[in-house]
Amino acid sequence: GAGVSQSPSNKVTEKGKDVELRCDPISGHTALYWYRQSLGQGLEFLIYFQGNSAPDKSGLPSDRFSAERTGGSVSTLTIQRTQQEDSAVYLCASSPGTGLGAYEQYFGPGTRLTVT
Amino acid sequence: AQSVTQLDSQVPVFEEAPVELRCNYSSSVSVYLFWYVQYPNQGLQLLLKYLSGSTLVESINGFEAEFNKSQTSFHLRKPSVHISDTAEYFCAVSPKGAGNMLTFGGGTRLMVKP
Secondary structure, X not given: OXXXXXXXXXXXXXXXXXXEEEXXXXXXXXXXXXXXXXXXXXXXXXXXXXOOOOOXXXXXOOOOEEEEEOOOOOEEEEEOOOXXXXXXXXXXEEEOOOOHHHHXXXXXXXXXXXXX | OEEEEOOOXXXXXXXXXXXXXXXXXXXXXXXXXXXXXXXXXXXXXXXEEEXXXXXXXXXXXXXXXEXXXXXXXXXXXXXXXOHHHOEEEEEEEEEOOOOOOOXXXXXXXXXXXX
């Protein structure tokens, strides 16, 4: 079946612009996660959605970052007023959300964001 | 809070030699443990996981890891590596019953040489 998909695969933007990154999780997966992979910070958790519950935003680095998940499926990560330190690969993952299978996260290919 | 330490950022090894990639973690709660692999220009893939039961877990491509609670370690081993094992390997933990988000180590780049 189809895996987690992300778009765009690459995004170059100018400092100060807003960007939107999209994630399509595996069909039926109720949990969705965003992570960031950068040279300086490694792999960091950003935000977690589980069903209709309020998202866990504890990993968002600043209030310029926000995310939403519409209809329990597609998610969009928005970065406002981008800064050069936002340059990274943004990874989305999904999991079944319940039972021990909830701990198996399936990752998308990522969006490489470059802020110039 | 959790933290994961991968002691070696790079491990060069010759083909068919054994390898061990070290992972230690710190957590105030019980955790599940994972190894993920990232092949060049590819996404993260789950290699193996420890959730419960036997502390020795194996992957389909010959890797194994052993959970050692007293040493808070989850080292990854393979008795004989192949060129195709060249990749970056990430150890990760997730707190039991608390949101499932992963905390990753810094990664170990395994470089298999002919």
